[in-house]
Amino acid sequence: MQTQPIRIGTRGSDLALAQARETRARLMAAHGLAEDAFEIVVITTTGDRITNRPLSEVGGKGLFTLEIEEGLIEGRLDLAVHSSKDMPTVLPEGLELSAFLPREDPRDAFIGKAAPTIAGLPKGAVIGSASLRRQALLRRMRPDLNVVLFRGNVPSRLAKLEAGEVDATLLAQAGLKRLGLEAATTELLPLDTFPPAPGQGAITIESRRGDERINAILAPIHHRETGLALTAERAFLGALDGSCKTPIAGHAVVDGDTLSLHGMILTPDGTEAHETRVDGSVGDVVAVGVEAARILRERAGPSFFTTW
Numbered sequence: 001m002q003t004q005p006i007r008i009g010t011r012g013s014d015l016a017l018a019q020a021r022e023t024r025a026r027l028m029a030a031h032g033l034a035e036d037a038f039e040i041v042v043i044t045t046t047g048d049r050i051t052n053r054p055l056s057e058v059g060g061k062g063l064f065t066l067e068i069e070e071g072l073i074e075g076r077l078d079l080a081v082h083s084s085k086d087m088p089t090v091l092p093e094g095l096e097l098s099a100f101l102p103r104e105d106p107r108d109a110f111i112g113k114a115a116p117t118i119a120g121l122p123k124g125a126v127i128g129s130a131s132l133r134r135q136a137l138l139r140r141m142r143p144d145l146n147v148v149l150f151r152g153n154v155p156s157r158l159a160k161l162e163a164g165e166v167d168a169t170l171l172a173q174a175g176l177k178r179l180g181l182e183a184a185t186t187e188l189l190p191l192d193t194f195p196p197a198p199g200q201g202a203i204t205i206e207s208r209r210g211d212e213r214i215n216a217i218l219a220p221i222h223h224r225e226t227g228l229a230l231t232a233e234r235a236f237l238g239a240l241d242g243s244c245k246t247p248i249a250g251h252a253v254v255d256g257d258t259l260s261l262h263g264m265i266l267t268p269d270g271t272e273a274h275e276t277r278v279d280g281s282v283g284d285v286v287a288v289g290v291e292a293a294r295i296l297r298e299r300a301g302p303s304f305f306t307t308w
């Protein structure tokens with residue numbers, strides 16, 4: 001039996017901790033282990049320290065994972081728990097996403113103080129979001145709204161909304177549910193008109209490639225369908241643009257032997273958008289993501305990605 005605890009790396013936000021505890025609970029149940037078989041190790045990342053600028057300007061997604069990945073590579077951590085949505089498409093040499101937990105609700109939640117729905121917001125209402133995708137989708141639907149940058153973790157955004165800094169905001173329903181805060185949601189946005197970010201709602205576990213002990217520990221908590229969907233969404237994102245400067249939505253679902261991916265790219269101002277739906281075999285989900293990206297690149301034309 002294991003004597004050294006399994007060290008689980010995570011960021012320190014309420015959401016990250018909830019996700020690390022969920023992973024630990026699933027591992028305890030799968031293996032009949034006690035809580036003290038695990039140690040949750042909280043790591044502050046560069047991304048956590050930068051709170052006042054859009055992440056697209058300071059270097060993007062890797063900022064939330066760098067220090068945790070160093071811990072894995074140097075052997076100070078055995079596995080790391082992340083929101084799939086925050087993971088870069090290319091990981092450091094020697095690391096891999098070795099498991100995905102069953103996906104929570106992938107939809108975006110609208111949280112309105114001035115009105116309960118996007119359609120009900122008065123002209124010029126101030127809506128805060130840090131996500132380029134949400135900003136672009138909002139501007140596309142409601143060009144009259146005043147979309148402003150809004151950062152911070154989930155509880156602090158809700159507090160800023162409550163304090164009247166903005167009239168409304170958008171958050172992932174999955175994160176709200178994991179924090180027990182879903183009562184704040186006033187409208188759930190439809191997947192077809194407001195598609196989520198690739199990976200939204202899914203927890204992933206990163207570990208050293210070829211670490212047989214950890215792979216065996218993770219195998220029983222891996223969720224096959226979520227893994228297939230996420231592999232397709234990440235292939236789609238990787239084939240489009242890894243820079244975080246293009247608003248990109250992508251969501252895949254598995255139905256039997258078929259995987260269907262809905263992808264969309266937009267200009268940041270929401271005036272131009274291209275979308276596609278590609279179906280393919282669960283036997284080659286990367287091909288589905290790559291094909292969706294190819295179609296969107298072709299529709300958008302060569303100037304689309306260089307306009308801003």
Ligand SMILES: NCc1[nH]cc(CCC(=O)O)c1CC(=O)O
Binds near residue numbers: 171174
């Ligand atoms: N970028 C922050 C982030 N990363 C993952 C989630 C929510 C949980 C998820 O999508 O799995 C959030 C907050 C949000 O978008 O509301």
